Amino acid sequence: MVNIRKVVVSARNATLYNIDGSSHTDLFGANGTLLLGHCNPAVVEALEEQSRKVWITGRLDTDIRLEAVTMVERVIPGSHYVSGFYSTGMEASEFALRAARVLTGRKDLLGFAKSMHGKSLATAFLAWNNPHGHGLPGFVRPPFPSPDQAARVLEDLDTVLSRGTTAAVFLEAIQGSGGGASVDASFCHHLRELCTRTGTLLVADEILTGFYRTGPLFFHERFPLDPDIILAGKCMGNGFPVSTVLMRRDLEIRPQMLPYSTYADNSLAAAAVSGTLREIERLPLEQMAARVEHQIADHLNASVRDTLEVTLFGALCIINTGDAERAQRIADRCYEEGVLISQAGPILRLLPPVTIEEELLEAGLNTLDEAIAASM
Numbered sequence: 001m002v003n004i005r006k007v008v009v010s011a012r013n014a015t016l017y018n019i020d021g022s023s024h025t026d027l028f029g030a031n032g033t034l035l036l037g038h039c040n041p042a043v044v045e046a047l048e049e050q051s052r053k054v055w056i057t058g059r060l061d062t063d064i065r066l067e068a069v070t071m072v073e074r075v076i077p078g079s080h081y082v083s084g085f086y087s088t089g090m091e092a093s094e095f096a097l098r099a100a101r102v103l104t105g106r107k108d109l110l111g112f113a114k115s116m117h118g119k120s121l122a123t124a125f126l127a128w129n130n131p132h133g134h135g136l137p138g139f140v141r142p143p144f145p146s147p148d149q150a151a152r153v154l155e156d157l158d159t160v161l162s163r164g165t166t167a168a169v170f171l172e173a174i175q176g177s178g179g180g181a182s183v184d185a186s187f188c189h190h191l192r193e194l195c196t197r198t199g200t201l202l203v204a205d206e207i208l209t210g211f212y213r214t215g216p217l218f219f220h221e222r223f224p225l226d227p228d229i230i231l232a233g234k235c236m237g238n239g240f241p242v243s244t245v246l247m248r249r250d251l252e253i254r255p256q257m258l259p260y261s262t263y264a265d266n267s268l269a270a271a272a273v274s275g276t277l278r279e280i281e282r283l284p285l286e287q288m289a290a291r292v293e294h295q296i297a298d299h300l301n302a303s304v305r306d307t308l309e310v311t312l313f314g315a316l317c318i319i320n321t322g323d324a325e326r327a328q329r330i331a332d333r334c335y336e337e338g339v340l341i342s343q344a345g346p347i348l349r350l351l352p353p354v355t356i357e358e359e360l361l362e363a364g365l366n367t368l369d370e371a372i373a374a375s376m
Helices: 041-051 063-075 089-104 121-125 150-161 185-198 267-282 285-303 324-336 358-375
Strands: 008-012 015-018 023-026 080-086 108-110 166-171 201-206 229-232 243-248 309-313 316-320 342-344 347-350
Touching (some): 041 267, 063 080, 063 267, 080 089, 080 267, 089 108, 089 121, 089 201, 285 309, 285 316, 285 358, 324 342, 324 347, 324 358
Parallel strands (some): 108 166
Antiparallel strands (some): 008 015, 015 023, 080 243, 229 243, 309 316, 316 347
């Protein structure tokens, strides 16, 4: 990540205001959570209203939670339901992991290398080795099935899943933190058939990509893919800490899954969801995401000229520079010129709100163009 030197005191939509009076155009969106921008009035109003009523009640139900569930289930496929609201994507992934084991009676789990399902010991080990050397038995991690590797990965999956010991396959269809690789429709079709045949649950991780970040409601609709469990978060609460696990309707929540935690289903999170969903229903988000995508594409087509690897879907853009030092120079120059982007190793990410003003995005992309040119 770019070395942050300013102190932010307030924000509106896609602009961060710093304590020294300067400002930055925010093309990072707090890890892509702010689909509707900072301090969206509808979300602020919902949180303010709820903050004067009740914040958290433990296991006791609240009217705002019921309202949030109803609003989410109004936009998701009718085949699934909201199992509960959690605080982070990692917590949602952990619950899905436990749920899959209880539902199938199996212990093994499979994830793909360089994906991101969270940073707990279990969720991280689905995608990469723990740096302290602690392994977990029964976790299988094949290479990510990008189109050039999909056939070989499917052969290996057939061998592993046919043993009948794998509870679930976790799939992040586009690697939002791992470099931008994505699967194709053929792989999704064969994976769904394989999971069905072997009694393995298919978990689609849409924590970053869900709720219109990439254009459609979920990224997996592009293929399409029919997952048993969907993980969602980030954009669903527009920056407020909240996530959910959407379960296929024939999958029952059981106490052995440990479905509750201290902050699960809290009223403030539910209010953030309700406020966000009200705006989502009001706005033409697919068209707004498409506008952002076209604007970014116009710039990168001109500035990159096949020298960098770009993944772009809606308001999610991942640029692989192939060089961590170059990526750092690009991010630092953007920051010095008043534009915040995400940088980790050789990867740059743009995750602007779809509500960003066209002129502001244009100016930010001009700055990015100049930074890329200066880095060559």
